Amino acid sequence: MSSGLMNVFALNAVFAILLAAMALYCLLISRNLIRILIGLELLIKAVTLLIAAAGYAAGRTALSQSFIVTVIVVEVVVLVVASGIVVNAHRHNRTLDARTLGKLKG
Numbered sequence: 001m002s003s004g005l006m007n008v009f010a011l012n013a014v015f016a017i018l019l020a021a022m023a024l025y026c027l028l029i030s031r032n033l034i035r036i037l038i039g040l041e042l043l044i045k046a047v048t049l050l051i052a053a054a055g056y057a058a059g060r061t062a063l064s065q066s067f068i069v070t071v072i073v074v075e076v077v078v079l080v081v082a083s084g085i086v087v088n089a090h091r092h093n094r095t096l097d098a099r100t101l102g103k104l105k106g
Helices: 003-029 033-058 061-093 098-103
Strands: none
Touching: 003 033, 033 061, 061 098
16 A cells, blocks of 8 residues: 555545544433434444545545445434434424433333
8 A cells, every 4th residue: 555545545534434433422421312413423424434445545445435335324414213213202392401311111
């Protein structure tokens, strides 16, 4: 691998790690369900960036693009289901606080 290619991968990896750290902070600290969904979205974007950087560095961009499309499809499905849960939890509890989800039954 050339030095320039390694620098590009390292820079993208650093950005992906920073993005993942922000997402984990958002997931672990926040009690708001919308912020938790945003943190989940950020975490998936960090994984997508890392897959793209690894594919570029390895010279297998077609393979990495197929993985990225798969991740995006799974991400959309998870986000839609989670958004439905958040909307129904808000209708039931009139709040977006995650601590109130323990009161749900059924």
